[in-house]
Amino acid sequence: MKPPLPYPVLLLALTVLLAALLFLSMIVGPATAGTFELIGMMSGGEADTAWMIIREVRLPRTLLAATMGISLGVAGATLQGFMRNPLVDPGVIGVTSSASLGAVLAFYTGFSLAFPLALPLMGIAGALLCVVLLQGLAGRGGVLTLILAGVAISAVCAALMSLTLNLSPNPYASAEIMFWLMGSVTDRSMDHFLLAAPFMAAGWVMLAASARSLDALSLGEESASSLGVNLNRTRTLVITGTAISVGAGTAVTGGLGFIGLVVPHLLRPLVGHTPSRLLLASALGGGSLLLAADILVRVLIVGTELKLGVVTAIIGAPFFLWLILKARTELES
Amino acid sequence: MIGRLIPRIVATLLVWGMMLPVAAADATKRPQRIVSMNLCTDELLMRLVEPERIASISYLSLQPLNAPLGLDHIARKLKGNNGLAEEVLMAKPDLIVAGSFTTTAASALLRRIGYTVVTFEPENNFDDLRANIRKMGEITGEPARAEQLIAEFDKRLAELQAQLPPGDKPVFADIGVNNYLAGKDTFYAYVVNAGGWRTLAETLGYSGFHNIPLEELLDTRPALVSNATPWANPPSMATENLKHPALRTMLAGIPQILIPERYTTCGTPSVLGAVELLVEARKAQAREQAKGAPK
Structure with missing residues (x-):
């Protein structure tokens, strides 16, 4: 199938889009600290405060939204390619819920009160535990075993999270857990970004290393093996790469749905349905989409901010339905 | 139980550890642009500090449904915030007070940039109530008013309880x-x-x-x-x-x-x-x- 525009042009367009959104994210804010207010402060002798807002509040938030979006996009594209199933998103292998469970336990035990970074650290620990479990449960099995193991891990983690909320004797802590689970990058600091970034980068490298095998896998597992693809190695790269990139991100932001599912869908026709080309395109697209959602969160409602995870799901799900309906009409006509 | 207790103790020690230098510094210079990000710290602040020294309080206290007892007239004149770090920075505060379970991300971020953020734990009994009033008095440089407020509270509580009829509590x-x-x-x-x-x-x-x-x-x-x-x-x-x-x-x-x-x-x-x-x-x-x- 021939893509509507050449691959390099597509990548350039997505890069320009991401850069534009990165810039926009640095200057757009809630009414009290909006674009014009900041410009006014820059020229009106209050440049220090304006720069502090940009450097210490907007920058970490922007970097986190972009890198988490990239992780979700690239992991979604890789998993969909590896499993040859367009309905897969990074949450399917249980990484989102295991990272969330780690974070919830940090709230419950009070560690997050004593030491703020205990929250993302325990989230990352949860994601790593998920990798170990997945390798143990589905390390040598097929794609079906992997999906089922992921569903089982998700179910156990969701149940344990409910149990934690159930047992929490402190209504304040319960409320905080519920708000955290909705997902947000608001007021995260540079520490959060620096903590998650190395894990996300390592995950990206692993996912990128699986790109060639994905092309061969689109012909089926047996054909791929005969072409010299090491299935076990590919599976390990895909699982570990997804778990540490998305897991580390989730540990800092909370659960963010739909980006990993929608972005590869959107871009697949544009890269001519070649799995390996979809990875980079989805990375850029995922970063852009999450940044756009985070900018929307800041301007949509004056006053209390909407949670980012709520916005991605509310906008993402209907859009996804529309895509499915469109694809169906095309197939049937 | 112990597992839940230890982090609480550590947290309390940390909070006190952070307060000590603040309290010492405020003896000479009292904070003049205080921001509160929590409904409960809003009330303590409004009761202890002149409105001119309060840069903003949480948006909750501006809602008639939540305005604390007898403070509506003060709350109405103050600016509100939604507990976002950006808003707090815009107010250029010299002291930030917050709850230990709300706006935690913003509190951690502001603390990291170098602002003084003092968090208050939810009160579990009347002793906690008195301790939190005292704590707010110390960090705002109003220890005498804090003692006065505690005395007024205890006096009114005693007056009310003196009216209680004898017998078991229904x-x-x-x-x-x-x-x-x-x-x-x-x-x-x-x-x-x-x-x-x-x-x-x-x-x-x-x-x-x-x-x-x-x-x-x-x-x-x-x-x-x-x-x-x-x-x-x-x-x-x-x-x-x-x-x-x-x-x-x-x-x-x-x-x-x-x-x-x-x-x-x-x-x-x-x-x-x-x-x-x-x-x-x-x-x-x-x-x-x-x-x-x-x-």
């Missing part, structure tokens, strides 16, 4: 959202006790907050019922349980009382509003009993 059915009830050692139960009543969950032998099944409640014989909650508007699934036929039968004919939410949300002097209402209800209940007794 049961107050404080059926709230999702049958989420306050047992022994909760701030709410201390307020109810101070007003001359026992809570349902205390009567059933629970301590802490619990979801108590409806059937367990039906055995108790309350003498006073809380008249739903403001949560009924806007509507909430959580108040559906109040419409259960069995519960309505049990509560039919029992006197009702409406305690505004704002009087019990925070462990602050606003609770005197709740204590006063409860004491009045207790006196009425004693009069009714006296009328019925000679038979």
